[in-house]
Amino acid sequence: MNHLSLKCAAMALAFAASAQAFTVTGKVSDESGKAIEKASVELLKNALKTTTDSKGEFKLFKEDSTIGIHAVARPMLGYVSVMNGVLSYSQSTNEPVRIQVFDAVGSRVLNETVYGTGTLDMQSIVKSQGSYFARVSVGSAKSNFRFTSNGNYGISFGEAVARGLKKEEAGDELRVIAADYDTLTVALSNLDTNVTLKLKKTVKQPEYAYGWGLKNDPVPTRGCGKDTKLDYKYRGDKPYIEFKWSKGSRTVRLDIPKNYDKNKPYKLIFGMQCMGGWAGGVQDEGYYGLKPLDTENTAIFVAPEGNGNQAPWGQDDYTLFDELLAYLEGNFCIDSSRVFSTGFSYGSMFSNGLSWNHQDVLRAVAVYETAERNIWLPQRKKMGIGWMGVLGLQDNLCTPAMGRSARDIILELNSEGGKAKNERAQEYGGNGPHVCYDYTTVEERFPVRWCTQNGGHIWDHKDPGSNQSWVPKTTWDFFNKF
DSSP: OOEEETTSOOGGGOOOEEEOOEEEEEEEEETTSOBOTTOEEEETTTTEEEEOOTTSEEEEEEOOEEEOIIIIIHHHHOEEEEETTEEEEEOSSSOOEEEEEEETTSOEEEEEEEOSSEEEEGGGGOOSSSEEEEEEEETTEEEEEEEETTSOEESOOOHHHHHHHHHHHHOEEEEEEOTTBOOEEEEESOSSEEEEEEEOBOOOOOOOSSSOOTTOOOOBOTTTTOOOOOOOEEETTEEEEEEEETTEEEEEEEEOOTTOOTTSOEEEEEEEOOTTOOHHHHHHTHHHHTGGGOTTOOEEEEEEOOSOSSSOOOTHHHHHHHHHHHHHHHHSOEEEEEEEEEEETHHHHHHHHHHHHOTTTOOEEEEESOOSOOSSOOOOOSOOOEEEEEEETTOSSSOHHHHHHHHHHHHHHHSGGGGGGGSOOOOOOSSSSOEEEEOSSSOTTSOEEEEEESOOSOSSOBOTTOSSBSHHHHHHHHHTTO
16 A cells, blocks of 8 residues: 655655746737737746736846645645545635646656545556656645556656656746736746737627617527437428418528538628519529629528518518528528628518618618508618618619608618708719719618619619629628627
């Protein structure tokens, strides 16, 4: 039976805590070089702490000391013994007990932190025959001993292990904390040193009554982390689901990235059909040309079927939108701060209507040939929203006057006192490529883009000499402002 105990006074155990003297000095300033006073500076392993003075300077030091078993070590460490290969430990403080084991060449094979009272089978943690070396410590008090895989114990250390233990003791991490600055942690391999540290100002997200600041961090929904299995049906290779909602069932076209990650929040983009169109057509056109532009697979695209071809979007469809959005956010990992809606003609009027009373869940809309009217429109909330409009100046269905009226309503919502309505937008002048104008007097969080060109009641306007529409790329760039 092999037995090492701190309860014994046997000096053969040679238990002691020794600390090498060192001094760490330095200065803490911001990125412009201004000294930061009253910053907290701490050496984590050595548990030394101070604050910076009016010049941003600090000093941490430790003097040479050797603490014997009968002085500080015993009450700090309490009781440690090894019997039949089992390490037993107990101590009355709340200090963590750190147990480290090294092999004969000084490589660490165990690094475990425990608390209170317990046991550890030393032989169960070694994988091969040979000599091993253990260190048990509480704070600065340490007990070192050698053992073999067959149960022999002693106190002598080989040179390689001594070097390894010395290396373990040599370094530390220096942590600096100051109000209004990011916390900084730096590794120090040499504790006799002088350091110059610069802290970065913490970028704080302002708090808003609703909505988010530009380029905010994603806001994941409750569907994140969930394994979702939908009852997909297919039209060719195009997926869709039959969505059961409070007023019946509605076909919903749905495109999820092939490399969908259940832990990554995705943008959600709705494509609303026009009168005489259908959700399958929206899906076939890549959700108004946006899906092909999503080369990094950042978005989920959805196109709900309208309520009939002649009048696809009515009052009940606002309820459909709410229930479908809740369903998608509960089943997929969606960034709830980046939900968008697009549409053409009747679909644009529906998206435009949503922009009047869904500003708390919709980040922005892009409406192609829209109007300020529909079969049913909600009461307008006095809240801003990102808004982009596309207008063909020869449209005789959703006329330029209707489109400008829809735009002006948003300008009033998106600017202080409606002042943006007085800002004159540049429009297409009769020749050359299309013109897009970004309003400058709206609130930054709620940008408004107004795009005009010659053309009739179509959504995919093209510049002269081009066979590709500029509308999808312009919309994608607008959505990426957020």
